[in-house]
Amino acid sequence: MAVSRRAAVTGLVALGLGLPAIRSLALPTSRPWLPRPVELASGEILAASRARLPFTAPESRGYGYNQTSPGPLIRVRRGEEFRIRIANHLNEETTFHWHGLICPTEADGQPQNPVLPGESAEVAFPILQRAGLSWYHPHPHGATAKQAWHGLGGFFVIEDEEEKALGLPSGEDEWFLFLRDIQLDALGRIFFPDDAGGSEGTLPLINGVVNPRAHAANRQLRLRILNGANARVFRLSADAPLTLIGNDGGLLETPVPVDQIQMGPAERIDVILDLRKIAPGTVVGLRDDSFAAPLLEITVREGAPDHWQLPKRLSTITPLVHHGSEPDRVFTFQGDSTINDKPFEPTRIDFAIPFGKVERWRFQSAQGAPHPIHIHGAHFQVIQRSGRGRNQVEPWERGWKDTVLKWAPEQVDILVRFDTYEGRYLLHCHKLEHEDGGMMLNFVVGKDPEAALEKARIEALYGPICTTRQG
Numbered sequence: 111m112a113v114s115r116r117a118a119v120t121g122l123v124a125l126g127l128g129l130p131a132i133r134s135l136a137l138p139t140s141r142p143w144l145p146r147p148v149e150l151a152s153g154e155i156l157a158a159s160r161a162r163l164p165f166t167a168p169e170s171r172g173y174g175y176n177q178t179s180p181g182p183l184i185r186v187r188r189g190e191e192f193r194i195r196i197a198n199h200l201n202e203e204t205t206f207h208w209h210g211l212i213c214p215t216e217a218d219g220q221p222q223n224p225v226l227p228g229e230s231a232e233v234a235f236p237i238l239q240r241a242g243l244s245w246y247h248p249h250p251h252g253a254t255a256k257q258a259w260h261g262l263g264g265f266f267v268i269e270d271e272e273e274k275a276l277g278l279p280s281g282e283d284e285w286f287l288f289l290r291d292i293q294l295d296a297l298g299r300i301f302f303p304d305d306a307g308g309s310e311g312t313l314p315l316i317n318g319v320v321n322p323r324a325h326a327a328n329r330q331l332r333l334r335i336l337n338g339a340n341a342r343v344f345r346l347s348a349d350a351p352l353t354l355i356g357n358d359g360g361l362l363e364t365p366v367p368v369d370q371i372q373m374g375p376a377e378r379i380d381v382i383l384d385l386r387k388i389a390p391g392t393v394v395g396l397r398d399d400s401f402a403a404p405l406l407e408i409t410v411r412e413g414a415p416d417h418w419q420l421p422k423r424l425s426t427i428t429p430l431v432h433h434g435s436e437p438d439r440v441f442t443f444q445g446d447s448t449i450n451d452k453p454f455e456p457t458r459i460d461f462a463i464p465f466g467k468v469e470r471w472r473f474q475s476a477q478g479a480p481h482p483i484h485i486h487g488a489h490f491q492v493i494q495r496s497g498r499g500r501n502q503v504e505p506w507e508r509g510w511k512d513t514v515l516k517w518a519p520e521q522v523d524i525l526v527r528f529d530t531y532e533g534r535y536l537l538h539c540h541k542l543e544h545e546d547g548g549m550m551l552n553f554v555v556g557k558d559p560e561a562a563l564e565k566a567r568i569e570a571l572y573g574p575i576c577t578t579r580q581g
């Protein structure tokens with residue numbers, strides 16, 4: 111008896127469930143085509159709702175933005191104002207968090223500012239940061255993992271003149287890949303295991319389909335990859351040369367050839383896949399260590415000659431400077447649900463950071479790792495990884511980051527400077543079940559840190575304070 115792959119991986123056969131379900135679940139003999147994310151049109155509303163997703167049984171529903179998962183790609187230019195109307199058509203509260211975007215507290219989509227079912231709202235803030243690949247996703251406290259698992263997430267691309275001047279592969283030669291994983295039940299419906307230690311799937315998804323295929327010209331391809339999984343760490347490699355050019359915070363200073371890249375949840379990479387020496391007709395795989403079949407199969411075909419040369423220098427990263435080797439703050443990520451022994455409380459603000467000051471932070475943990483650690487409100491620079499483990503800053507961790515992956519007994523030190531907005535921001539684990547479990551805290555940034563902390567603590571309990579300017 112032929113057993114479909116999906117039936118095998120969901121354990122259907124082992125459970126001895128009925129044959130009709132198996133037949134209806136049989137995967138197509140060939141891989142589905144890789145979808146390109148649609149772009150959000152100017153003035154279009156971004157709405158979260160239930161949605162029909164291509165990898166589930168036809169009658170089953172996941173979640174999507176504007177009925178798609180990943181949602182529409184948002185593209186903006188540095189210096190513009192980003193303005194959008196968001197709407198919640200779900201039966202539960204959600205938020206719209208612009209991950210990697212430096213924006214004011216009220217626009218940041220934090221758990222304390224939910225969009226209730228049936229509500230809509232206007233979001234606007236200026237794009238002050240350099241080009242790079244960010245993304246958007248829900249951030250409601252206690253339900254982020256479930257909503258992301260069901261399909262909520264999308265790309266957010268910033269462009270600028272510096273990047274444009276490099277003439278990087280674009281159009282047909284620039285691909286956006288939203289990686290994640292999923293589990294289906296015996297009937298082909300989304301099954302959310304809600305594992306406190308992190309939910310992992312049995313099926314890999316790229317742009318919302320399982321194990322896709324694509325065609326590419328024998329040129330240099332720019333792959334812009336996001337790990338949008340709840341908890342899975344991807345270890346990516348390819349059957350053609352890969353050169354890393356950027357990450358969460360935009361371009362690196364110089365390109366770095368790499369064999370394998372380890373990506374924790376929420377991390378992004380920008381890589382050049384060089385297909386120039388691949389014979390037309392060859393199938394090139396993009397692979398992950400955990401899955402036997404390639405995540406993506408690319409059939410190479412003859413294309414127009416590619417004369418573009420990858421520049422030796424891509425950008426300039428000004429290192430943050432901090433005097434002294436001791437951390438200003440140490441954060442211990444414990445088990446599945448605490449930072450420094452405390453689970454998240456929406457109304458508790460843990461500390462205040464002086465606006466514009468460079469601080470050295472240390473992340474450590476004994477168990478529960480890997481922890482992909484994310485900061486809102488600023489980008490940071492990874493300066494050291496020590497303790498047992500890798501003992502090095504990886505090539506994809508150079509430059510500017512907003513999320514860094516930490517395995518247990520590693521210690522990771524970063525330098526960070528909050529110099530764009532004052533306000534309340536979050537530090538949390540981006541393994542979404544850890545985040546929902548409470549591995550998250552609030553802090554404030556202020557020019558007068560003590561006053562900012564006092565104000566934020568009162569506001570967290572009683573709502574915004576109305577102030578009148580003196581003098």
Ligand SMILES: [Cu+2]
Pocket residue numbers: 443478479480481482539540541544545549
């Ligand atoms: Cu964690």
